[in-house]
Amino acid sequence: xxxxxxxxxxxxxxxxxxxxxxxxxxxxxxxxxxxxxxxxxxxxxxxxxxxxxxxxxxxxxxxxxxxxxxxxxxxxxxxxxxxxxxxxxxxxxxxxxxxxxxxxxxxxxxxxxxxxxxxxxxxxxxxxxxxxxxxxxxxxxxxxxxxxxxxxxxxxxxxxxxxxxxxxxxxxxxxxxxxxxxxxxxxxxxxxxxxxxxxxxxxxxxxxxxxxxxxxxxxxxxxxxxxxxxxxxxxxxxxxxxxxxxxxxxxxxxxxxxxxxxxxxxxxxxxxxxxxxxxxxxx
Amino acid sequence: xxxxxxxxxxxxxxxxxxxxxxxxxxxxxxxxxxxxxxxxxxxxxxxxxxxxxxxxxxxxxxxxxxxxxxxxxxxxxxxxxxxxxxxxxxxxxxxxxxxxxxxxxxxxxxxxxxxxxxxxxxxxxxxxxxxxxxxxxxxxxxxxxxxxxxxxxxxxxxxxxxxxxxxxxxxxxxxxxxxxxxxxxxxxxxxxxxxxxxxxxxxxxxxxxxxxxxxxxxxxxxxxxxxxxxxxxxxxxxxxxxxxxxxxxxxxxxxxxxxxxxxxxxxxxxxxxxxxxxxxxxxxxxxxxxxxxxxxxxxxxxxx
Numbered sequence: 001x002x003x004x005x006x007x008x009x010x011x012x013x014x015x016x017x018x019x020x021x022x023x024x025x026x027x028x029x030x031x032x033x034x035x036x037x038x039x040x041x042x043x044x045x046x047x048x049x050x051x052x053x054x055x056x057x058x059x060x061x062x063x064x065x066x067x068x069x070x071x072x073x074x075x076x077x078x079x080x081x082x083x084x085x086x087x088x089x090x091x092x093x094x095x096x097x098x099x100x101x102x103x104x105x106x107x108x109x110x111x112x113x114x115x116x117x118x119x120x121x122x123x124x125x126x127x128x129x130x131x132x133x134x135x136x137x138x139x140x141x142x143x144x145x146x147x148x149x150x151x152x153x154x155x156x157x158x159x160x161x162x163x164x165x166x167x168x169x170x171x172x173x174x175x176x177x178x179x180x181x182x183x184x185x186x187x188x189x190x191x192x193x194x195x196x197x198x199x200x201x202x203x204x205x206x207x208x209x210x211x212x213x214x215x216x217x218x219x220x221x222x223x224x225x226x227x228x229x230x231x232x233x234x235x236x237x238x239x240x241x242x243x244x245x246x247x248x249x250x251x252x253x254x255x256x257x258x259x260x261x262x263x264x265x266x267x268x269x270x271x272x273x274x275x276x277x278x279x280x281x282x283x
Numbered sequence: 284x285x286x287x288x289x290x291x292x293x294x295x296x297x298x299x300x301x302x303x304x305x306x307x308x309x310x311x312x313x314x315x316x317x318x319x320x321x322x323x324x325x326x327x328x329x330x331x332x333x334x335x336x337x338x339x340x341x342x343x344x345x346x347x348x349x350x351x352x353x354x355x356x357x358x359x360x361x362x363x364x365x366x367x368x369x370x371x372x373x374x375x376x377x378x379x380x381x382x383x384x385x386x387x388x389x390x391x392x393x394x395x396x397x398x399x400x401x402x403x404x405x406x407x408x409x410x411x412x413x414x415x416x417x418x419x420x421x422x423x424x425x426x427x428x429x430x431x432x433x434x435x436x437x438x439x440x441x442x443x444x445x446x447x448x449x450x451x452x453x454x455x456x457x458x459x460x461x462x463x464x465x466x467x468x469x470x471x472x473x474x475x476x477x478x479x480x481x482x483x484x485x486x487x488x489x490x491x492x493x494x495x496x497x498x499x500x501x502x503x504x505x506x507x508x509x510x511x512x513x514x515x516x517x518x519x520x521x522x523x524x525x526x527x528x529x530x531x532x533x534x535x536x537x538x539x540x541x542x543x544x545x546x547x548x549x550x551x552x553x554x555x556x557x558x559x560x561x562x563x564x565x566x567x568x569x570x571x572x573x574x575x576x577x578x579x580x581x582x583x584x585x586x587x
Contacts, residue, residue, distance in 0.1 A: 098372025
């Protein structure tokens with residue numbers, strides 16, 4: 001499996017789409033986590049991200065102490081959607097380009113080729129988390145220095161917890177995207193369906209379950225995005241020092257239950273994808 | 284049969300899609316070690332599906348196959364098999380060299396081998412260019428380079444000259460002949476009869492999913508003979524029958540068809556002239572593989 005993993009990493013490293021998606025995730029995380037809130041604080045100008053919030057609370061959310069919740073705040077929704085697109089691209093394009101056939105006619109078994117791909121996706125997901133945290137550290141340090149605030153970084157344990165949680169969330173979304181790619185053996189349909197699911201269907205179900213039809217609450221608590229949001233909530237209940245949780249960060253289930261649910265999703269996506277790849281003919 | 288005699292062997296290999304479409308029907312073919320085997324058939328005859336089954340991409344509905352003594356798709360067999368099926372599958376955003384590096388990592392082959400096969404496929408000059416910018420012929424050559432990466436005992440090449448210009452086709456045939464002469468076993472599918480006739484030792488002919496013949500190219504083309512046009516015909520016929528026996532002489536469209544080695548042309552000529560005939564035409568009579576193929580597939584069609 002090392003050969004397959006190494007082949008996947010080479011492909012990902014040299015694929016422009018990888019860097020475009022990582023760049024967009026970082027850009028959006030910095031924009032909504034630091035640039036807009038700090039601009040609002042600095043200019044005393046309220047925007048849609050900070051309306052009705054205490055300015056000191058808004059500033060606190062951009063300081064190093066809040067690095068983990070602020071960075072992970074976008075993971076359940078927009079960063080998740082982008083990583084899902086990444087997973088769908090990685091799995092689906094191998095069908096469109098006929099490269100799956102090339103890989104499967106070398107030496108490794110189908111399972112090893114598949115395992116290498118999943119490991120590479122998980123590694124990429126970890127990379128996205130680390131790059132985002134690094135970018136957040138730079139932004140929060142800069143703001144703290146400008147505002148003459150202490151550089152109180154999160155404790156190692158909190159940081160490790162944040163990395164682990166972020167990795168689990170990103171791997172789950174990447175796995176979801178990959179499963180869609182393996183299911184539909186293409187790119188466009190999985191990307192479309194995945195994004196609609198993350199940004200549309202989950203929000204609709206959540207909205208209906210919390211207002212119109214509360215009987216749907218148990219179903220809502222099973223959704224991958226809701227569990228991702230709950231895990232981030234558990235890291236900083238109530239939205240942390242910023243005082244307001246980003247969209248998708250919700251108090252639906254406990255952190256430990258969300259962790260188990262997300263781990264089960266990762267496992268289920270992996271097993272379902274393997275079953276599809278092992279069972280089907282490659283034409 | 285042992286692996287040493289037959290690198291590829293199938294028995295009643297069958298593929299039915301959706302329970303209705305029989306793409307391959309009870310094919311039994313055998314590829315011997317060291318030969319260049321031509322898998323011949325019209326488009327849609329089932330060649331590619333058969334090859335896909337042999338490398339484990341498609342699972343047979345019925346029947347069995349062994350490749351290098353293992354079931355199709357077995358890692359040990361794949362490690363010794365170079366494969367190019369239909370159009371090559373590569374990453375458009377990677378260079379030719381990087382694409383081969385990816386394939387080498389999957390195959391567990393040292394990266395240093397990449398430049399060797401690029402050289403062999405005459406792609407060294409363009410190895411750093413993106414695959415997306417390659418011509419059809421260059422893509423095909425990169426596919427062959429990838430198939431050679433493992434320095435495989437068995438090469439499975441599906442229409443390798445597709446998209447190549449005449450010079451490229453000539454080079455590809457030369458490469459296949461060279462591989463054959465170096466001891467590689469090649470299973471080459473093609474619908475180009477001339478190509479098969481030029482490079483293959485033995486041929487399997489597939490039509491509508493069924494293998495309808497398997498033999499050497501010479502056997503498929505049938506016995507050679509001589510065509511003689513002479514006057515008077517009856518005098519010439521009598522002389523020919525006396526020389527070769529009546530069973531080896533036939534009159535077709537006002538000419539004599541003699542079942543004999545074309546090397547006997549001189550003796551035939553002398554005998555007929557001595558008998559008082561005037562020869563107006565005397566030439567070897569050989570079926571081309573195309574004639575044999577059309578005859579076989581035509582008979583197969585008519586039999587349905």
